[in-house]
Amino acid sequence: MSAVAIPSLDQANETTRLALTDTVLTPRFYTTDFDALDRIDISSVRPQWDALMAEFEDDANRKFFTRDQDFDADFSKLPAELHAEF
Secondary structure, X not given: OOOOOOOOHHHOOHHHHHHOOOOOOOOOOOOOOHHHHHXXXXXXXXXXXXXXXXXXXXXXXXXXXXXXXXXXXXXXHOOHHHHHHO
C-alpha cells in the first residue's frame, strides 16, 4: 500500500475549495437557533406557510408504507432509558 499525496488547498480545484468553505447552508457544526427562528416574521407568506404545515400534518407518506397496528402504538410511555434509545 502506498501513501496518497493530498494536495494543499491552494492546489485544489474550485469545486473542492467550495466544498471546504463554511456557508449558511453548509456549516461544519450545524446548530439550530430556535429563538432566532421564532423571531422570523412569516406574515407575508402566511397562506403558503399554512399550506406547508397542513402537508406536514397530513403526512402523505403515512399511507404509502405498509404498517401494522404496532406502528400506531403510543411509545411515549416507554421506560425513560428505552425511550431515549428509541
